[in-house]
Amino acid sequence: MMIKTRLKTGTAIVALTGILATAAQAEEIIKLGLSVPLSGAAAVWGKGAEFLCETAAEEIRESGGVSVDGETYNFECLPYDNKYNAAEGTKVAQALLNREGVKFIGGSLGTAPVQALQSLAERQGVLVFTVAWGASLKGMDHPMTFTQMNTPGEILPLLIGYIADKYPEAKSVAMLNPNDATGQETEALGGKVWQENGVKVASSDFYERGTTEFQPIAARLASLNPAIIDLGATPPADAGAIFKELDVIGWSGVKVVEVGTGADGLKATGGGAAEGVYMGAGVTFDGDNVTDHQKAINDRAKAEIGESLNAVQIGFYDSLYALKAAMEMAGSVDPKAVAEVLPEVTFQSFYGQEVGFYGEELYGRNQQMRLPIIVTQVTDGVLVEVARLTP
Amino acid sequence: MQTLIQLGATALQIGAVYILFSLGLTLIFGVMRIVNFVHGHIFAVAALTVAYFLPSLVEGGLSAPIAYILASLAGIVAALGLGALIYLFGFRYFQRDLVGSFILSIGLVLLLDGVLLHVFGGAVRGVPEIFPGRVSIAGAQITVQRLFLCAVALVMAATLYWTLSHTKLGKALRAVSYDHEAAMMVGVPYSRIAFLGFMIASLLAAVAGVLLAPVTIVSPVIGTDYLIKGFIAVIIGGLGSVPGAILGSLFVASIETFGSYYLDSSYATLAIFGMVIIVLLFWPKGVLGRG
Numbered sequence A: 001m002m003i004k005t006r007l008k009t010g011t012a013i014v015a016l017t018g019i020l021a022t023a024a025q026a027e028e029i030i031k032l033g034l035s036v037p038l039s040g041a042a043a044v045w046g047k048g049a050e051f052l053c054e055t056a057a058e059e060i061r062e063s064g065g066v067s068v069d070g071e072t073y074n075f076e077c078l079p080y081d082n083k084y085n086a087a088e089g090t091k092v093a094q095a096l097l098n099r100e101g102v103k104f105i106g107g108s109l110g111t112a113p114v115q116a117l118q119s120l121a122e123r124q125g126v127l128v129f130t131v132a133w134g135a136s137l138k139g140m141d142h143p144m145t146f147t148q149m150n151t152p153g154e155i156l157p158l159l160i161g162y163i164a165d166k167y168p169e170a171k172s173v174a175m176l177n178p179n180d181a182t183g184q185e186t187e188a189l190g191g192k193v194w195q196e197n198g199v200k201v202a203s204s205d206f207y208e209r210g211t212t213e214f215q216p217i218a219a220r221l222a223s224l225n226p227a228i229i230d231l232g233a234t235p236p237a238d239a240g241a242i243f244k245e246l247d248v249i250g251w252s253g254v255k256v257v258e259v260g261t262g263a264d265g266l267k268a269t270g271g272g273a274a275e276g277v278y279m280g281a282g283v284t285f286d287g288d289n290v291t292d293h294q295k296a297i298n299d300r301a302k303a304e305i306g307e308s309l310n311a312v313q314i315g316f317y318d319s320l321y322a323l324k325a326a327m328e329m330a331g332s333v334d335p336k337a338v339a340e341v342l343p344e345v346t347f348q349s350f351y352g353q354e355v356g357f358y359g360e361e362l363y364g365r366n367q368q369m370r371l372p373i374i375v376t377q378v379t380d381g382v383l384v385e386v387a388r389l390t391p
Numbered sequence B: 001m002q003t004l005i006q007l008g009a010t011a012l013q014i015g016a017v018y019i020l021f022s023l024g025l026t027l028i029f030g031v032m033r034i035v036n037f038v039h040g041h042i043f044a045v046a047a048l049t050v051a052y053f054l055p056s057l058v059e060g061g062l063s064a065p066i067a068y069i070l071a072s073l074a075g076i077v078a079a080l081g082l083g084a085l086i087y088l089f090g091f092r093y094f095q096r097d098l099v100g101s102f103i104l105s106i107g108l109v110l111l112l113d114g115v116l117l118h119v120f121g122g123a124v125r126g127v128p129e130i131f132p133g134r135v136s137i138a139g140a141q142i143t144v145q146r147l148f149l150c151a152v153a154l155v156m157a158a159t160l161y162w163t164l165s166h167t168k169l170g171k172a173l174r175a176v177s178y179d180h181e182a183a184m185m186v187g188v189p190y191s192r193i194a195f196l197g198f199m200i201a202s203l204l205a206a207v208a209g210v211l212l213a214p215v216t217i218v219s220p221v222i223g224t225d226y227l228i229k230g231f232i233a234v235i236i237g238g239l240g241s242v243p244g245a246i247l248g249s250l251f252v253a254s255i256e257t258f259g260s261y262y263l264d265s266s267y268a269t270l271a272i273f274g275m276v277i278i279v280l281l282f283w284p285k286g287v288l289g290r291g
Helices: A002-026 A043-062 A086-099 A111-123 A152-166 A181-196 A215-223 A236-248 A263-274 A292-305 A311-330 A335-344 B002-032 B039-059 B064-089 B098-120 B144-166 B168-178 B180-185 B190-212 B222-237 B242-262 B265-282
Strands: A028-036 A066-068 A071-081 A104-108 A127-130 A145-147 A172-178 A200-207 A228-230 A254-257 A373-379 A382-389 B134-137 B140-143
Touching: A028 A043, A028 A086, A028 A111, A028 A311, A043 A071, A043 A104, A043 A292, A043 A311, A066 A311, A071 A086, A071 A311, A086 A111, A104 A111, A104 A311, A111 A127, A111 A181, A127 A311, A127 A335, A152 A181, A152 A254, A152 A373, A152 A382, A172 A181, A172 A215, A181 A200, A200 A215, A200 B265, A215 A236, A215 B002, A215 B242, A215 B265, A236 A254, A236 A263, A236 B140, A263 A373, A311 A335, B002 B039, B002 B140, B002 B144, B002 B168, B002 B190, B002 B222, B002 B242, B039 B064, B039 B098, B039 B190, B039 B222, B064 B190, B134 B144, B140 B144, B144 B168, B144 B190, B144 B242, B168 B180, B168 B190, B180 B190, B222 B242, B222 B265, B242 B265
Parallel strands: A028 A071, A028 A104, A104 A127, A127 A145, A172 A200, A172 A228, A228 A254
Antiparallel strands: A066 A071, A373 A382, B134 B140
16 A cells, blocks of 8 residues: 555656656746847837847747757847946946856847957857947957848948939038947948048047037037038937937038937937938838738837837847747757858848848858848938838 | 137037036035035936926826926926935935945945836937027027026026025025034034035936926936036036036036037047046146135
8 A cells, every 4th residue: 555655656756757847848948148228328229129039039939939959949038238338338248148147149239338248258159149330340250240230331332322312412421420339330431431422521520428418519510511411320319419409500401310210219309300311220110011010019119118110129039030040950059059050041030021141242251131221211200211222 | 700609609508507417516515525426316307207297298288388397396396305315314324424425326326227217218208399499699599498498597506696695594504514513513503404405406406407308318317427517517616616616517518519619529528527637736626616
């Protein structure tokens, strides 16, 4: 009797252990670090990035997760605030890599903080996805880094070419960029491309992030009487404030924000002065081409973060599907194995099309997602797609 | 000439904000001999409250000016509430303790950074112009909103100056600032005066916050830039000196404006810090010394 009872108990324990093991197996988690601004003028990018990472993780979980060698994995997003500067970016890198122990960065934002992250991540063999604009982050020296959105190398030649064609009489541009790695790299390429398109660069200034009084900057820009003012990598809120001050002193011309991502941030600070601004990283959700899936997610994003989604944030959705495809192709969750097959995979992008990686001609290796370049303009207070260009 | 007039007007507009900000800092230092790094957060709470309530009040059917007044009152009350909390549970125990108050101040900054981010979110908030339109003064273009801001800043600065010079409270504040022990010996209730001084400074920050909300970028970190400029202004003018704070504010605003125009915004920022170094070398107590 006693032996029978013990056998029953033993069987129950074995069964319970099996159930627990199965449950544990079902909950294999891959932590994805996010180094993003969650405060300040660029916070809307970070909040949207966090939202889209979690959205993609949830979708992947609901569709059965990532299947690798008989195991099922799911993603967990770990967003950390890099405040869009190098010092905070370094702290975030330490926390993500050393404290959280992440092996994959699902997305990172801001050239300066990403440079800090990349230098540490590369030493530890961590795979990094980034929307940072700096060309210095790419190339043969960075085999573990992949770019999840169009960057100046892809956007500027087409965006500036489009504007130069549309306004052939506009022959001078005044440029302004934030005084950091993002702004400096954008400025260098932007100035070159404007000149290649026959537009003279009247001035190219920098300002410090965190600036709150833009009247003097606007006065200087307007004093040069340029036909075009290009605010380069200036975040939407800052750009809106600058255009507002330009409007007060009576400047009117072609307004461009190369990294411009949406009308909401611009309008929040610029009001009516946001009208007519051209952007290179905005996405509209009003046209006939927009899918129900995109609309539904965008509506949820507007409710949660107060703005429509944009290209910066969408990269944080796409990187998860790219990782899923690469992990399944490699049959491994080892970051080096995944990085090796990533340039070969294709995946369903948020934009609704199957995309892969390219960039060998420009950067020496295929590490750039091939995404459409959407030129948008604020028209009657709404962001309107005026051209869709293929890189 | 036209350019100089426009730049002069811009410097005065920016200076008006810095004056409101630096007056609070200098008052707290004068009375309590502490450096209050939380001043920027009190300012931010007022601006964020306006940005949070104003749109819904307007959507509720109120006119923009009425909604602005109500939202501003809410902002000022919230900021004063925060100021009172900070004083009663923090700075009250570290008066005239520069090191202790410094550590407390930095700790509170970190705490409030997180709290504001959690409560209001990180995204910038837009506040519509309450008084639209612009006016031309001697050829300089100024928005009515900025003009309103300057007028209120002028009234606030004048009221503070008059209060310090002519009222019992003002005289007590000055007495405590000169020698708090002697003031206590002649019957000045130091603790109460210190609290009132802290609350007046908080009120100045709150008013600056609600005035600036419609003309600037409202976010949880909005106070940082103004805090730095405010500190530079009082260091140049002289910690504890009201005229020094006004002078320093106008000086900082002028360098920022003319430097940004003739050089570059980044160089102007460097020039401001350069000026602080020069002032500290030749006038360690500031141009007008301690008040």
